[in-house]
Amino acid sequence: MRLHYDQATEDFRAELRAWLEANRPQPEEMSREPSQSSAHLPPWARTWQRRLFDAGWLVPGWPPELGGRNATPVQQMVYFEEFAGSRLPRALNPQGLSIVTPSLIDFGSEEQKQRFALPSLRAEITWCLGMSEPGAGSDLAGLSTRAELADDGFVVNGQKVWTSGAQHADYCLCFVRTDPDAPKHKGISVLIVDMRSPGITIRPLPQLTDPKQADFNEVFFASVVVPRENLLGPLHGGWSIAGGSLAHERGMLWIDQASSLERTVGRFIELAAQALPDGRRLADNAVVRDQLAQLYIDAQALKFMGYHGFATFARQHVSPEHSVLKLFGTELERRLFLTMTEALGAAAIDVSTPTGRRARDEGPTAVRYLRSFAGTIAAGTSEIQRNIIAERVLGLPRR
Amino acid sequence: MDFAFSDEQTALRSSARAMLERHCSTAVVRDLVERGIAPEPLWARMVGLDWPALAITESAGGVGQGFIEVAVLVEELGRVIAPGPFLATVTQFAPLVRECGTPEQRDRFLRAVATGATGTLAISGPAGDWRPERAALTARPRPGGGWLLDGSVHHVLDGGAAEIAVVARLDAGSDGDGIAAFVVPRGAARSEPVQTLDLSRPVTTLRFESLTVPDERVLGTPGRCAAGVGRAVEEATVALALEMVGTCQRIFDTVLDYAKAREQFGVAIGSFQAIKHKFADMFVALERARATAYFAALTIAEDDERRTLAASMAKVAAGDCARLLAQEGIQTMGGIGYTWEHDMQLFAKRAKQGELLLGTSAQHRQRVAELIGLTADASTAVTAPVPA
Numbered sequence A: 001m002r003l004h005y006d007q008a009t010e011d012f013r014a015e016l017r018a019w020l021e022a023n024r025p026q027p028e029e030m031s032r033e034p035s036q037s038s039a040h041l042p043p044w045a046r047t048w049q050r051r052l053f054d055a056g057w058l059v060p061g062w063p064p065e066l067g068g069r070n071a072t073p074v075q076q077m078v079y080f081e082e083f084a085g086s087r088l089p090r091a092l093n094p095q096g097l098s099i100v101t102p103s104l105i106d107f108g109s110e111e112q113k114q115r116f117a118l119p120s121l122r123a124e125i126t127w128c129l130g131m132s133e134p135g136a137g138s139d140l141a142g143l144s145t146r147a148e149l150a151d152d153g154f155v156v157n158g159q160k161v162w163t164s165g166a167q168h169a170d171y172c173l174c175f176v177r178t179d180p181d182a183p184k185h186k187g188i189s190v191l192i193v194d195m196r197s198p199g200i201t202i203r204p205l206p207q208l209t210d211p212k213q214a215d216f217n218e219v220f221f222a223s224v225v226v227p228r229e230n231l232l233g234p235l236h237g238g239w240s241i242a243g244g245s246l247a248h249e250r251g252m253l254w255i256d257q258a259s260s261l262e263r264t265v266g267r268f269i270e271l272a273a274q275a276l277p278d279g280r281r282l283a284d285n286a287v288v289r290d291q292l293a294q295l296y297i298d299a300q301a302l303k304f305m306g307y308h309g310f311a312t313f314a315r316q317h318v319s320p321e322h323s324v325l326k327l328f329g330t331e332l333e334r335r336l337f338l339t340m341t342e343a344l345g346a347a348a349i350d351v352s353t354p355t356g357r358r359a360r361d362e363g364p365t366a367v368r369y370l371r372s373f374a375g376t377i378a379a380g381t382s383e384i385q386r387n388i389i390a391e392r393v394l395g396l397p398r399r
Numbered sequence B: 001m002d003f004a005f006s007d008e009q010t011a012l013r014s015s016a017r018a019m020l021e022r023h024c025s026t027a028v029v030r031d032l033v034e035r036g037i038a039p040e041p042l043w044a045r046m047v048g049l050d051w052p053a054l055a056i057t058e059s060a061g062g063v064g065q066g067f068i069e070v071a072v073l074v075e076e077l078g079r080v081i082a083p084g085p086f087l088a089t090v091t092q093f094a095p096l097v098r099e100c101g102t103p104e105q106r107d108r109f110l111r112a113v114a115t116g117a118t119g120t121l122a123i124s125g126p127a128g129d130w131r132p133e134r135a136a137l138t139a140r141p142r143p144g145g146g147w148l149l150d151g152s153v154h155h156v157l158d159g160g161a162a163e164i165a166v167v168a169r170l171d172a173g174s175d176g177d178g179i180a181a182f183v184v185p186r187g188a189a190r191s192e193p194v195q196t197l198d199l200s201r202p203v204t205t206l207r208f209e210s211l212t213v214p215d216e217r218v219l220g221t222p223g224r225c226a227a228g229v230g231r232a233v234e235e236a237t238v239a240l241a242l243e244m245v246g247t248c249q250r251i252f253d254t255v256l257d258y259a260k261a262r263e264q265f266g267v268a269i270g271s272f273q274a275i276k277h278k279f280a281d282m283f284v285a286l287e288r289a290r291a292t293a294y295f296a297a298l299t300i301a302e303d304d305e306r307r308t309l310a311a312s313m314a315k316v317a318a319g320d321c322a323r324l325l326a327q328e329g330i331q332t333m334g335g336i337g338y339t340w341e342h343d344m345q346l347f348a349k350r351a352k353q354g355e356l357l358l359g360t361s362a363q364h365r366q367r368v369a370e371l372i373g374l375t376a377d378a379s380t381a382v383t384a385p386v387p388a
């Protein structure tokens, strides 16, 4: 137990910090060509990710040939702390870098790794993740998009929904039913689908905050042919990939979230101490002080819970305990914006300040409150996280 | 930041747990609660294991370890709701003497603690305000030498301790920071036992009527003790938070076992989603409290500048956890949770009493608000609430 890292770890941090400072993309180029979706990489983003890859700073825990430097778990943690603090984008195609690529590396053939994993790491291709369907959300195993094996490969028919970045992605990691007669977990396979294949139709779905902004989409598959060699892992063995994929996303995500929440709470505390345009000072209100203190404590606690989890269960692997961080972190984010919206009162309904796509970090408070539901719904709702904690962590019986 | 305990600390925890499971069953707790029998043999055993000496420097006859070791023990004591003088002696009396005493006083009183003498701390008034500047007693110099103490001090844990460290305010207008600390022996003040919610943790009210304290029992320099008292109280607060985490863990384990075993409608009650989700929320509360308490323990152990803030955060998180766990602990047991016979009432009361001592969650949130710069502006303090 100690508060500080050893000198070697601090040296690692200093090296990263210096490298980021010397190699970072410039604010002007980033704002000139903002990314349009979670699978759209503007030229500066491609250059930036390629630079991270070449220098071994993209996924430091991996070996150099995969864009890493065989960093230890503690070094990886410091890496995420430092990145979060720098406020630089690390993954502009997050599902590609944090979910798809690890799955390709864990389950892919050598040829698939060369053809798909490396180009993803080098920012040559981007991905969307085709899991959810109209009839299969929380109950992912209930998916019904069908893939039939024919002579020239799989023929895919069906529909995905909420597919983030599908309108810009080169490929989709697509979960399909290959054996409709098997029990639902046993008839699922995973296909790598070229998003330019004939038969794919993409319909962007604008988010609740803005009819002109769409990150996620509906994706329709009408007799889309997928070459046989694009099957990832065993036929009908896709369910274990689903678990593995989402687990990867969990990893050290809490560091980023804790850091961003800490910053946001800090900004609200500053705001509360100043006079608003209408003359009020929110810190004069004892209820607001109490709520903001609680939010401050919770943002700190999220960080401590992450470190404690890292020390006790997650030094080398991902585990169901991560659901605690996902649940607490996303609900905290939502409560933070709710609290501030209520503290501002009627002033919060004026949302005329412009909002950018880089969602969580900017925009009017009430809009950010609405955006925070992305966290409590996507990648397993809060209710599903509670089920996971109760059943897989605490061993309460399933029904 | 590394929250992993060392191998030695982990071994200390397992041996403490084994000892306490053997010698501090709830039968021992009930001996005190139901029959008033103090757990003398348990305390003797702790002394035999050098537990009170653990964090006292070797020069004063101690083992020379630090607050993390104390944290490990206190959490384990909370798990078995151990009665007895450990918390008051090791986490209240000893820190106050260490922080405020002269080298001679430290040697005298801490050497005694290391060999099993008991001590406690007396600071708050009836409202339980734990802050030094709100100390319940007043002190004034006695003509001809020594000091005079007046007032009533409440919620003193283990009021029968051999030595009592007391904190007092000096007259307005006196020099320095206005805070003084003393050590008075058992019997010096009038002692009134209080019938407490948690009978396994008795508290006492002490009344002082112009009690004379000789100079050798005046800790450090009167009017120069605010910082030291503040630090000692921080340490005591973090220790209490850690003890609460241990007790909350016990509530959690007890009720989790019950939810797996108890069947209704033909299934274990733990298979009902309403129950499952409560468990998930309890688990989150417990992890939040534990991680926050560990961070605070680290700030004490390393004397980090964040310790004041961390202590209040830890007490908030432990208090929130105790509030939830005491409530759902009883509720999830159903009728059996409402009985005297089931041990849940003992655990729930310990958690509840901890929540209310040394500052409630709401009080410590207020403290956190002040420390992070959220204060009512004096000029506009009487404003209307924010319009809806």
Ligand SMILES: Cc1cc2nc3c(=O)[nH]c(=O)nc-3n(C[C@H](O)[C@H](O)[C@H](O)COP(=O)(O)OP(=O)(O)OC[C@H]3O[C@@H](n4cnc5c(N)ncnc54)[C@H](O)[C@@H]3O)c2cc1C
Residues within 6 Å of the ligand: A095, A128, A129, A130, A131, A132, A133, A136, A137, A138, A139, A161, A162, A163, A164, A165, A216, A373, A374, A377, A378, A379, A380, A381, A382, A383, A384, A387
């Ligand atoms: C911003 C965003 C981005 C997304 N990106 C992607 C993506 O890129 N790819 C992809 O495949 N999916 C994506 N999703 C989909 C997301 O994973 C699903 O929305 C989520 O899993 C919930 O499924 P659902 O929407 O069908 O809701 P449902 O499963 O229908 O749930 C509706 C409500 O019922 C509750 N509920 C359901 N089952 C249970 C249960 N067993 N116990 C208790 N309560 C239950 C839920 O908690 C929820 O409150 C995205 C979603 C969002 C919001």
